[in-house]
Amino acid sequence: MGVILAxxxxxxxxxxxxxxxxxxxxxxxxTGLLGPNGAGKSTLLRLIAGIETPDAGExxxxxxxxxxxxxxxxxxxxxxxxxxxxxxxxxxxxxxVLLGRIPHRSRVLGSFGGDDDRRVADRSLAMVGSAEFAxxxxxxxxxxxxxxxxxxxxxxxxxxxxxxxxxxxxLDVSAQLSLLGQVRGLGLTSVMALHxxxxxxxxxxxxxxxxxxxLVASGTPEEVLRPAIIAxxxxxDCDILExxxxxxxxxxxxxxxxxxxxxx
Amino acid sequence: MTGKGGGRVPRGAYLGWxxxxxxxxxxxxxLAVAVGPAEVSLAEVIGSIAGHLxxxxxxxxxxxxxxxxxxxxxxxxxxxxxxxxxxxxxxxVMQSVTRNPLADPYLLGLSxxxxxxxxxxxxLGVGFALPAAAFxxxxxxxxxxxxxxRVGGTISPGRAVLSGLAIAQLAAAGTSFVIxxxxxxxxxxxxxxxxxxxxxxxxxxxxxxxxxxLAVVGAGIVLAATRLDAxxxxxxxxxxxxxxxxxxxxxxxxxxxxxxxxxxxVSGAIGFVGLILPHLVRGLSGPGHRRLLPLAAILGxxxxxxxxxxxxxxxxxxxxxxxxxxxxxxVPAFILLIKRKRSAAWA
Numbered sequence: 209m210g211v212i213l214a215x216x217x218x219x220x221x222x223x224x225x226x227x228x229x230x231x232x233x234x235x236x237x238x239t240g241l242l243g244p245n246g247a248g249k250s251t252l253l254r255l256i257a258g259i260e261t262p263d264a265g266e267x268x269x270x271x272x273x274x275x276x277x278x279x280x281x282x283x284x285x286x287x288x289x290x291x292x293x294x295x296x297x298x299x300x301x302x303x304x305v306l307l308g309r310i311p312h313r314s315r316v317l318g319s320f321g322g323d324d325d326r327r328v329a330d331r332s333l334a335m336v337g338s339a340e341f342a343x344x345x346x347x348x349x350x351x352x353x354x355x356x357x358x359x360x361x362x363x364x365x366x367x368x369x370x371x372x373x374x375x376x377x378x379l380d381v382s383a384q385l386s387l388l389g390q391v392r393g394l395g396l397t398s399v400m401a402l403h404x405x406x407x408x409x410x411x412x413x414x415x416x417x418x419x420x421x422x423l424v425a426s427g428t429p430e431e432v433l434r435p436a437i438i439a440x441x442x443x444x445d446c447d448i449l450e451x452x453x454x455x456x457x458x459x460x461x462x463x464x465x466x467x468x469x470x471x472x
Numbered sequence: 473m474t475g476k477g478g479g480r481v482p483r484g485a486y487l488g489w490x491x492x493x494x495x496x497x498x499x500x501x502x503l504a505v506a507v508g509p510a511e512v513s514l515a516e517v518i519g520s521i522a523g524h525l526x527x528x529x530x531x532x533x534x535x536x537x538x539x540x541x542x543x544x545x546x547x548x549x550x551x552x553x554x555x556x557x558x559x560x561x562x563x564x565v566m567q568s569v570t571r572n573p574l575a576d577p578y579l580l581g582l583s584x585x586x587x588x589x590x591x592x593x594x595x596l597g598v599g600f601a602l603p604a605a606a607f608x609x610x611x612x613x614x615x616x617x618x619x620x621x622r623v624g625g626t627i628s629p630g631r632a633v634l635s636g637l638a639i640a641q642l643a644a645a646g647t648s649f650v651i652x653x654x655x656x657x658x659x660x661x662x663x664x665x666x667x668x669x670x671x672x673x674x675x676x677x678x679x680x681x682x683x684x685x686l687a688v689v690g691a692g693i694v695l696a697a698t699r700l701d702a703x704x705x706x707x708x709x710x711x712x713x714x715x716x717x718x719x720x721x722x723x724x725x726x727x728x729x730x731x732x733x734x735x736x737x738v739s740g741a742i743g744f745v746g747l748i749l750p751h752l753v754r755g756l757s758g759p760g761h762r763r764l765l766p767l768a769a770i771l772g773x774x775x776x777x778x779x780x781x782x783x784x785x786x787x788x789x790x791x792x793x794x795x796x797x798x799x800x801x802x803v804p805a806f807i808l809l810i811k812r813k814r815s816a817a818w819a
Contacts, residue, residue: 279716288708296706298759307704310713
C-alpha cells in the first residue's frame, strides 16, 4: 500500500508549483526527494502531510485519500519535520517531544504530559538514542542532537509515515550520517527532501527527482542518478562511480565548464 | 525568567504556587479594600461583604463605612483583579500565537485602539455599547498592526512592535483629539486616564463588564491550552500536529481583542501587565499553557490589585493613573527581557 501520488498538481496564487506528479512509495521504504531549490520538494511534503490540498489529483496513504482526513486524524498517521525550526519559548527536550502527543489528546483540556504520554515520549527519545537529554533545555543541544529530538517528537505522534524536510541541513558530516542511519533504522515509511545527492544515494531505497514542479525521474538511486539526468536538472557535469564498500553510486562533480563560467 | 536547565516544573511545586497565589490574591484584595483615606478594619471589610451577601458573619458595620466598602473600594478592587487577569491572559495568548515574546495588547496597539473606540462612545453618550466599541477598536488596531508588520507572509517580532507603536500613537492622538474636541470638564485628566489607565471610576457596572468578559472569554482561552502549545515550533509544525492554524489563530486573536476591549472599556489602556506577567509566570509553571494560563491570570490579578492600591495611596490624597505604576515596574522588566533572551525567535 504505502503512499500513492496520483496526478498531484498545486498552485499558489496562480503560479504553478507542482504539475501532475505521480509516484508509488512502498510501505517501509526510505524515499529521497531530490531537486534544485524551488523544484517543489517542500510543497510536495506539505501535500503528502495533508497540510495543503492538491488542486488536482490526490495523495493516498494506505488507500485513504489524505485530504479527506480531518487534520487531527492526519496528524496521528503522518509526522512532518520541517526545516530547522526553533521554539519561541524555552522548552526542555521532554516538553518538545511531548508536543508530538497533541494529536492524540482529547480536544478540550487534553492532559498535557500525562503518564501515558510521558512513556511514549521517553520511548521515542530512546529510539533515537537521546534518552539522556530528556531533562536538558532544547537550546543547549547541538544541531544534530536537536534534529534527533525532532525525530523523537515525530515518533511520539506514532505515525505510519514520516516526512522530513532537509533533515541534514546545517549538520556536520558525522551528524548527517548518524541521523540518516537512524532514520533508516526506524523501519518506517519515510520520505525526505535532501540536497546532497550522495547522501540520497547512500541512504534511500528510492529517489523521486523533481525539476520545476515536475517529476523528471523516479526509481532506485542507480536508475535516477545518471550523468545525463543530473546534467539536465542541475546543469552540472559529473561522473558516477561505485562506492568501494557499499556498492551504491557515488556522484563526483567536475568543475563547471559551461560557456558563461569559462568567460569569467 | 525561565527555568535554567531544570526541565519540567514538578506538579507539587506548581500546585504550591497556585495555592499561594490564590491566598495572596485574597489577602491583598481584603487589605486593598481596608486601605485608604478613611481607615476601615479587616473585620469591617468582612462584615460589610458578608452583610451584602446575606451571610450571618461579623457584627454590624456603620452605614458610612459600609458604603465606602461596598460602593467604592470593593468594586474597584474587583475590577482591578479582573482587568489584571484579563490582560495577563491576553498577553500570554498573543505571545504564543504570534510567536513573539514582545507581544502584548499594549505594545501592539490593541489597548490604544480600544481606548479610542471607548472614548468615541463615551463622548457620544451611548453607555451600553462601550465594551462593543472598545472591542471594535481593539480588533481594528490588531488587524492594522499585523497587516503593516507582515512582509512576505511572515511577521517578525521587531516589526510587529514597531507597527504596534505607530498604531498606538495614532489611536492615542485620536483619543486625545476626541476628548479635546468635546471640550467639557477636565479634559486633561480624562485623557490621562484613558491613555495611562485608571481604575478610579470603577463601579459595579465595571465589575460586571470585566468579570463577565474574564469568565466567558478567559474560560474559552484556557480550554484552548493544548492548541496554544502546538504553536511552539511555528505554523507548519502546528499544522502537522493537527491544528487548523489560521482558524485557530484568528479565533484566539479575536478572543484577545474581546478580552482587551472589555478591560480597556472599564480601565483605559494599562500597559505592561500582559507583557511581563506571562514571562515571569513561565518560570513558575513551565511553558505548557494548561498550567501557564491559570497562574498568569491569578498573578495578573494580584499584580494589578497591588499596583492600583499603590496608585491611590502613595501620594494620598492625590491619585496616580495606575498605568504609571505598571510602567515603572514593567519597563525595567521589559529591558531585562530584551537583554537576556536568546531564543531564535528574537532575531
